[in-house]
Amino acid sequence: MEQKKQKQKLKRKRRNKISHNTAYKTKLYLTKTTILKTPAVKILKENRLGINLAGLKLPNPTMLASGILGYTKETFKNIADGGAGAIVTKSVGLKPRSGYANPTVTQTSCGLINAMGLPNPGIEEFAKEISEAKRVLNVPLIVSVYGFAAEEYATVAKKAVTAGADAVELNVSCPHVKETGSEIGQKPEILKEVVKNVKSAVQKPVFVKLSPNVTSIAETAEAAVNAGADAITAINTVKAMAIDTETAKPILSNKMGGLSGPAIKPIALRCVYEIYEKVKVPIIGCGGITNWRDAAEFLLAGASAVQIGTAIATKGPNMFKAITRGIDAYLKRKGFRSVNEIVGLSHKS
Numbered sequence: 534m535e536q537k538k539q540k541q542k543l544k545r546k547r548r549n550k551i552s553h554n555t556a557y558k559t560k561l562y563l564t565k566t567t568i569l570k571t572p573a574v575k576i577l578k579e580n581r582l583g584i585n586l587a588g589l590k591l592p593n594p595t596m597l598a599s600g601i602l603g604y605t606k607e608t609f610k611n612i613a614d615g616g617a618g619a620i621v622t623k624s625v626g627l628k629p630r631s632g633y634a635n636p637t638v639t640q641t642s643c644g645l646i647n648a649m650g651l652p653n654p655g656i657e658e659f660a661k662e663i664s665e666a667k668r669v670l671n672v673p674l675i676v677s678v679y680g681f682a683a684e685e686y687a688t689v690a691k692k693a694v695t696a697g698a699d700a701v702e703l704n705v706s707c708p709h710v711k712e713t714g715s716e717i718g719q720k721p722e723i724l725k726e727v728v729k730n731v732k733s734a735v736q737k738p739v740f741v742k743l744s745p746n747v748t749s750i751a752e753t754a755e756a757a758v759n760a761g762a763d764a765i766t767a768i769n770t771v772k773a774m775a776i777d778t779e780t781a782k783p784i785l786s787n788k789m790g791g792l793s794g795p796a797i798k799p800i801a802l803r804c805v806y807e808i809y810e811k812v813k814v815p816i817i818g819c820g821g822i823t824n825w826r827d828a829a830e831f832l833l834a835g836a837s838a839v840q841i842g843t844a845i846a847t848k849g850p851n852m853f854k855a856i857t858r859g860i861d862a863y864l865k866r867k868g869f870r871s872v873n874e875i876v877g878l879s880h881k882s
């Protein structure tokens with residue numbers, strides 16, 4: 534009798550277990566279906582905008598440009614929450630630098646002129662911020678690197694990658710610090726040496742950010758690619774200045790600086806167009822982007838992604854979401870299934 538009761542209990546238990554499993558599976562199935570059906574727009578949207586940039590997976594083609602709010606893990610997180618598909622840090626060097634005395638930035642009617650003088654805490658200190666940022670970020674973190682010699686670029690790049698950088702961007706284009714930046718990018722032989730040194734020091738993608746202050750930016754890009762660059766960022770700021778009519782003196786303490794914002798967009802666009810005709814690696818367009826239409830122009834000119842600087846500094850990180858939404862609506866309206874389909878499209882017409 535006792536044995537019979539035991540058997541029945543076991544049977545009931547098994548039946549319950551099966552129905553529980555079935556219910557669990559059904560629930561799972563429903564959840565899956567719901568995930569697939571309810572936010573289908575979101576999934577499609579992600580697919581339409583997602584890109585692979587020299588091996589990095591970005592949820593959308595917008596990135597924070599170097600030097601703009603990119604100093605601490607809190608600001609990186611804020612930028613990612615604002616919708617950026619990737620983040621480029623402020624340029625960092627081997628040793629700490631305090632930068633120039635104020636004024637370092639001045640506003641003009643068509644953008645900003647800055648000569649910050651590459652202030653940064655040095656890679657040893659910054660490495661901690663990189664590691665901590667990597668723990669909270671869900672988008673790639675690219676560390677911008679500068680140096681005063683090829684070996685120095687390589688040392689800083691290696692330390693950045695060891696700290697967790699997903700890629701490095703070589704600043705060979707800063708227009709206002711002697712013996713680095715554009716003074717390197719303007720000399721193809723030295724540029725090649727820098728890129729080769731960095732490439733042999735790190736196993737992550739190496740982006741090279743170019744200056745428009747050269748005779749042929751396409752030839753400079755070609756030199757960088759021949760030396761191993763995985764992507765080209767174009768452009769850094771355009772050498773410029775402003776004068777105070779009351780004091781009759783240059784406004785910036787360094788006298789010369791770099792112009793950014795809407796005024797440089799047509800220059801940057803021309804640079805991207807020319808580079809696209811010369812090299813095969815992805816191009817990241819940068820310069821004066823303030824809305825989705827500007828961004829779309831860069832994609833059509835040949836950029837696979839875009840970086841935004843001044844507009845984020847003046848209007849805040851939510852600009853990324855606004856620009857991404859605009860690009861998505863444009864792709865949908867024009868019947869494109871992926872943002873990749875419009876990269877370089879203006880060359881075909």
Ligand SMILES: Cc1cc2nc3c(=O)[nH]c(=O)nc-3n(C[C@H](O)[C@H](O)[C@H](O)COP(=O)(O)O)c2cc1C
Binds near residue numbers: 704792795840841843
């Ligand atoms: C205040 C300021 C600081 C910048 N610092 C850097 C920097 O450290 N490294 C760099 O490669 N570019 C730097 N840039 C250049 C930007 O990354 C970008 O190339 C340029 O501003 C053009 O883009 P935009 O018109 O969207 O600002 C800086 C620009 C500004 C306005």
